[in-house]
Amino acid sequence: MLTVEEALAQILSRALPLGTERVDVYAAPGRVLAEPIVSRREIPPWPNSSMDGYAVRAADTRAVPVTLVVVDCVAAGTLPSRRVGPGEAVRIFTGAPVPDGVDAVIPQEDVEAEGDHVRITRAVEPGAFIRPRGEDVRVGDRVLEPGRTLGPAEVGLLATLGHVPVLVYRRPRVAILSTGNELADLGTEPAPGQIPNTNTYSLMTQVLEAGAEPINLGVTPDRLEAIEERIGWGMSADVFISSAGVSVGELDLVRQALTRCGAELHLWQVSMRPGKPITFGTLDRRLVFGLPGNPVSAMVTFELFVRPALLAMAGLRNVDRPRIRARALDPIANPGHRRGYLRVTLARDGDEYGARLTGEQGSAILRSMVEADGLAVVPGDTVIAKGESVEVIILKQLK
Numbered sequence: 001m002l003t004v005e006e007a008l009a010q011i012l013s014r015a016l017p018l019g020t021e022r023v024d025v026y027a028a029p030g031r032v033l034a035e036p037i038v039s040r041r042e043i044p045p046w047p048n049s050s051m052d053g054y055a056v057r058a059a060d061t062r063a064v065p066v067t068l069v070v071v072d073c074v075a076a077g078t079l080p081s082r083r084v085g086p087g088e089a090v091r092i093f094t095g096a097p098v099p100d101g102v103d104a105v106i107p108q109e110d111v112e113a114e115g116d117h118v119r120i121t122r123a124v125e126p127g128a129f130i131r132p133r134g135e136d137v138r139v140g141d142r143v144l145e146p147g148r149t150l151g152p153a154e155v156g157l158l159a160t161l162g163h164v165p166v167l168v169y170r171r172p173r174v175a176i177l178s179t180g181n182e183l184a185d186l187g188t189e190p191a192p193g194q195i196p197n198t199n200t201y202s203l204m205t206q207v208l209e210a211g212a213e214p215i216n217l218g219v220t221p222d223r224l225e226a227i228e229e230r231i232g233w234g235m236s237a238d239v240f241i242s243s244a245g246v247s248v249g250e251l252d253l254v255r256q257a258l259t260r261c262g263a264e265l266h267l268w269q270v271s272m273r274p275g276k277p278i279t280f281g282t283l284d285r286r287l288v289f290g291l292p293g294n295p296v297s298a299m300v301t302f303e304l305f306v307r308p309a310l311l312a313m314a315g316l317r318n319v320d321r322p323r324i325r326a327r328a329l330d331p332i333a334n335p336g337h338r339r340g341y342l343r344v345t346l347a348r349d350g351d352e353y354g355a356r357l358t359g360e361q362g363s364a365i366l367r368s369m370v371e372a373d374g375l376a377v378v379p380g381d382t383v384i385a386k387g388e389s390v391e392v393i394i395l396k397q398l399k
Ligand code: AMP
Pocket: 178, 179, 180, 182, 183, 195, 196, 197, 198, 199, 200, 243, 244, 245, 246, 247, 292, 293, 294, 295
């Protein structure tokens, strides 16, 4: 049986970035940059004042006190009307261009102004309170590399540089199919013998959280032709995900259906708990995943295998969730040979985090996942004793 790392390597070797598209500034947040951004602008474009005050020649303030004549007034958005000579000063406001001839600004709190004269009592250094041209960005600076998610600062920088519309990677479209004779989809009250369809909706949310676009293919019974038909519906997507029907029972038909639709299956069964039966393949250029049916198994296998693949297809360089080491607040046991991905809450404890199981860890206990801040990675046949440290994959923003 494959290890999680071997399976992930197989998947990532086939998860190649999709095409690119140009989007405007409103559509840019959260997208992944697909081009290097090289500045065509100098920011700031000219030396400007960082204070409201008076622009002066620093040399004029060497012998203080001194009184200068105020010959001009420049506000942000206007230009100086003249060059400034010795003995002269200019009223200036934050963000206004510094006139030629002066080399320092004195904040207005530090001077005594009267009529068109200003009295200065303290010497200033050249450059004081002036933001030089190009202080932030120079023409030709490579300010952003492809493969990076566009957050608030990046989008602000793109706007500053006039670099919108911007080239980003296309978001993966992900078709989701739930299989099982027992499933009643949303909108139908489960009849006796039926259970509500969970996986479509948790998986759709995981797809959205990974920055991709879910397409709901609904629910199909465990019949080969029915599953094949729905797989066909999913062919407009970049990725196909099904849940359930990938185990060894007579009604586990997903792998056969995928193969009959032309998919080449590259792996089946990974040594992990929850979620041993998982299949992965390719169908033309699409990735196809058959995830296990139990709701926690479906979510955990999505987390470990599908999410990194979607991020890689979306052009991200780093597809890994952060991991920390936390201290077990109670024993954390993983009986059985397969590596465990156990759901834990994390609580801050001084400089470190304490981890505690979210209760019963059955693969059908969705609430173990609801409460989870992370997945504790525990080797097979191991008990992490209280106080020992354990590796945890962070799923949520920590409190
Ligand atoms: P299977 O892999 O088909 O044997 O399914 C494993 C378990 O997951 C069974 O108990 C199914 O009833 C359950 N299951 C399968 N699909 C879903 C779903 N979409 N929502 C909730 N439970 C499911």
